[in-house]
Amino acid sequence: MSAKLSGFFKPKGVALIGASSNPEKLGYGILSNMIDYHYDGKVYPVNPKDDEILGLKCYKDVIDVPDPVELAVIIIPVKLIAAALKKCGQRGIKNDIIISGGFKEVGEDGAKLEEELLQIARQYDIRFIGPNCVGTMDLYSGLNSTFIDGMPQKGGIGFMSQSGAVCGAVVNLFKDKGVGFSYFVSLGNEADVNETDVIEYFGQDKNTSVIAAYVEAIQDGRRFLDVAKDVSRHKPIVIIKSGRSDAGAKAVSSHTGSLAGTYTAYQAAFMQAGVIEVETISQLFNMAAVLDTQSIPVGDKVAIVTNSGGPAALASDSLADNGLSLATLSEDSTRKMKKFLNPSAQVSNPIDMLGGATPEEYNKVLNILSEDEKVDTIFTIYVPTSLVDPADVAAAISEQSNNTDKPIFTCFIADEALTETRKTLFDNKLPMIVYPDEIGAMLGGMKKYNRWLDREQKASEILIDIDVDSARAKLESLRPGYKTLGEADTRPILKAYGIPVVSGILAKDQDEAVVNAKELGFPVALKLISADVFHKSDAGGVVLNLRDENEIRHACVSVKDQVLKKVPGADIEGFLIEKMAKDGIDVIIGMKRDPNFGPLMMFGMGGIYVELFKDIAFGVAPITRDDVLDMINNTKAAKLLKGYRGSPPADIDSINDSVLRLAQLALDIPKIKEIEINPLRVFNKGQGSCALDARILLE
């Protein structure tokens, strides 16, 4: 499927339907761009009125365009587009970029037109980008189908955006800033080609070393997850997702006409797929530029070389904020540096060579640090002074960067008049960072990505002791329309999936309750069972720690009274008698089905603290044991579970196992919309865990 996309970028010939001879029209701008950037295929302007535009023969109709032609770019009034697309199909042009807007983004009528385009495309085996986009650029073939003024530098960043304006802005912002691109793709409404198609294509493209995307909503979460996970293995993907907040989602929704998925699911999917998520445009391109040109640090230890302490302090703060640390240099390095640096220079890390630092000093110090095994990454900072030409410093850093595999990052704190410096750095694959306080977020993102890469890639494991038939049978036995399953109905389903549930026996009355309690052994808990009472605790339907027959009988009466007072007329089916569980740590696990990504698994600290501290983490099923461990480790609860302040470690494996089983249950039985086990009581390591209460919601 994706091999086809090359026709969009490297066609032997391209027709521009809606080419214009009027320099104020977009159809003129696009034609100029097609001609101006060394694209060596054929360009065929199409428009019924002109014979020639910009020195090229103009065709009345796309049907008349000669070979070779593999791509049509369409910029004509919205009502003519379906017919034009059909003609492209008839002419055998299988790739189309539809620039024009007026489709889904303007409402229902537009959505119908867009649907029509898709049907035509399916009929003629066409793939198309857009509509409502600003086109594409391939910096290597030179084909520029946009009307954007200017072209970015050539490099390895494959960039795509669901916002055309963001494309234009990015060209303007980064044109001469030493950020090199392989592609620009404006996705528009994504009626056909979407971000996952492009990620797949970039993943296989030899000119692209890193994928950067501005994303508002992802069309097919499941496929995105699979493709992104594969691509991330060999090529980093950096994404800025807008519409993270409700307010942002509203802005996005009015813009593209597509409903943004819930952000929590996106975050979980990005994490599992190894996607590096950033929050600002500036971070997106900082990150992409370094990933394009420098190797990924193998460890956390950073050495800073500077000609000024202040910026080094800001850099150090930002490293610390992002979980990185300053390397402790080897004694050998320190000794060597002392020999030639200013006696007042600071030779421990950060290495402050003071304001008079020379290019030679940068060169020598970098050479020493390149060989220091205690250093994983080198960050050089240079504040321009009147004494030294910054381009010479850039050359010195470049020389060492070319001599080592260790990643070197460079910050020149200056915006103006550094043309030569920027060029030197860019030619030597050193992105120029302007603000030293940005280094932490960059290395922090790379660290996370690296940790993801380091993990062995595992398929989802096969879980044993799962009886899906019995779970299905239980669900089918429920009366129709019954959607909110309480503990009594949820227990057998969890048991069928091998999730440990506290021992308990249903009793239809007082006498059975007493018998059951004796069988389980005192003390027990008593819970009232009623399909009319979902929050049984809140309704007074739970009594804990009953020690003898008397207490049981008394509880049966009082619980019934209480509940009937709160839920008059509730149909009381009986009581659940449960063994009191021994002490442990209470956590919550659960699943909520996301319409886009599928079952979203949850783990968090139990009790009132779930909501108070929002100490929860999410993952998307299918999920691996490592993914779940990541989830647990992303909460503060992990500290508690690992043995906090001298208490013994808890059975984290058993939590992991229960989450995997819940995930399997969600995958097997799609009509389950939500599951919550709250609390899951976790005992000491090796002693398992046990669901003390649970509920299921059906579609």
Place this chain on the structure above:
Amino acid sequence: MSAKLSGFFKPKGVALIGASSNPEKLGYGILSNMIDYHYDGKVYPVNPKDDEILGLKCYKDVIDVPDPVELAVIIIPVKLIAAALKKCGQRGIKNDIIISGGFKEVGEDGAKLEEELLQIARQYDIRFIGPNCVGTMDLYSGLNSTFIDGMPQKGGIGFMSQSGAVCGAVVNLFKDKGVGFSYFVSLGNEADVNETDVIEYFGQDKNTSVIAAYVEAIQDGRRFLDVAKDVSRHKPIVIIKSGRSDAGAKAVSSHTGSLAGTYTAYQAAFMQAGVIEVETISQLFNMAAVLDTQSIPVGDKVAIVTNSGGPAALASDSLADNGLSLATLSEDSTRKMKKFLNPSAQVSNPIDMLGGATPEEYNKVLNILSEDEKVDTIFTIYVPTSLVDPADVAAAISEQSNNTDKPIFTCFIADEALTETRKTLFDNKLPMIVYPDEIGAMLGGMKKYNRWLDREQKASEILIDIDVDSARAKLESLRPGYKTLGEADTRPILKAYGIPVVSGILAKDQDEAVVNAKELGFPVALKLISADVFHKSDAGGVVLNLRDENEIRHACVSVKDQVLKKVPGADIEGFLIEKMAKDGIDVIIGMKRDPNFGPLMMFGMGGIYVELFKDIAFGVAPITRDDVLDMINNTKAAKLLKGYRGSPPADIDSINDSVLRLAQLALDIPKIKEIEINPLRVFNKGQGSCALDARILLE
């Protein structure tokens, strides 16, 4: 004291000691800068070798310089500086800027030289900036005593920096970016003039409307707090503090030779003084530029006007991240906009006028929003297109900005070729923001500042029922060298300060323990008292919930055994018998004396969650009731205390009262280094709170 500083910026004449005729020397660069920027005072180069430099008569000795002269700028070898400063004193020059380095920052010998300068200054009533700095600029007098290449635009930002390199970098970064400055002050080693002096001066200066500072360490925390609090009332102060992390502090410490205070104390001081703290250089100047030119929003409701949805979505996310929200527009506004905007335009907020938006449309929409009472702040976003000259959009926005008191912020997402646009915006006091995702942090900082301004300014209140003499007497009664006071010794001190302590009576043996328990009423807690056992709980020295005489006697024996097993030979003084407290919410309050800012007050959630979630907040004493309420509200515990999930609200006032009393205790008795009440049990609203355990550390 501060009036004096005007001599640094607006002197009638200035001597440059160390002026040079060699263009490669800094002494030449400074002289050029003194001449080049329309400074209309006298400039006197001083150097024993030249007769004339850059057309100015050169003096052999500063003694020979004629009147008027009020400032000397010194850039000569370090060993000659003391003598030069002395001569300045003799000549009657009371203001000196010492550019040269080689002092405290290079070690002990340098520190001695610096101390010598300070003695000379005191002798001659001199005030000096530096040493080891890059000088100052006054954009209004035109006096530039730096060797920095270029001068920023004129405006209302008074900027100071403890890093000279940061000064140079800032000039380079913001020279033509529409950020206007009143002053640049490089503070260097701050042997005499420090950041607080400059804040005080800027606070009174009519050309300065906002104060921006790069700070590594603050010299005199107490004075800073007082001065900053006063100045913030009428002029915002924005600070970036480096050395926030341990790593950053290390970088700072090696740089300025001064030890950074702990960051927690800084944060607390900034918050109480109304200082707007930012974390990046870019935020510092974004924030300063908007505070300089726009009014502070009166509320949280933001309207976004854009020609593109994507950037508006990013802006919306950043607003939500910072506690702001999108305004719901009035129906009247919506109706009016629908009349003239593109039918496909989005007229709810964000208002997306689509790619074809014209300057007239920006003008009209801004006019409507200016009058919409549901809108507090307007954020305009413009992504340059080929259809409209961005300068025309800038002019349209400027017109409306000049017609309304409502703050308008503008984002033009473009870096290149917007000279005319930038000029239009700058001339109309509209800072140009480049990245839409930066708006949230800006407005978030302003919101916090505004909330601080809104609070009534109160003096610390007089607390009644404090018996300082009895607290002092108790401390004096302790044996010499005894520094870690356990609960038994801490109780009377807390009581003397009116802090409620759980009822308890000391018992020297079993029999007394029984008598006491009967007096207090069962159930009681028993705690072993020993100066050798500080963490009595960990040592097994505490038993709760004793119900009768038997249990007391048994506990006395078992506790003694336990403790002696853990702390062999511990001197056991007796037992503390305490009434069991009723249920409530446990919090922790405390005080730790910060060497720079004074008593640092702490409040946090009690139990294991203090450390796990770090749910704590700090403030600096003297502290007001409002400050303490801010502290409490800055924790998640506040939610719990206000009545969580149906539980009754707790007595927050009584926590506040106890923190105020602890603060008074810390202020009254400086030898108390730390106090901790953990837990303070808080009962339902109106029912107070009670210290269940406490300890004091002495100096």
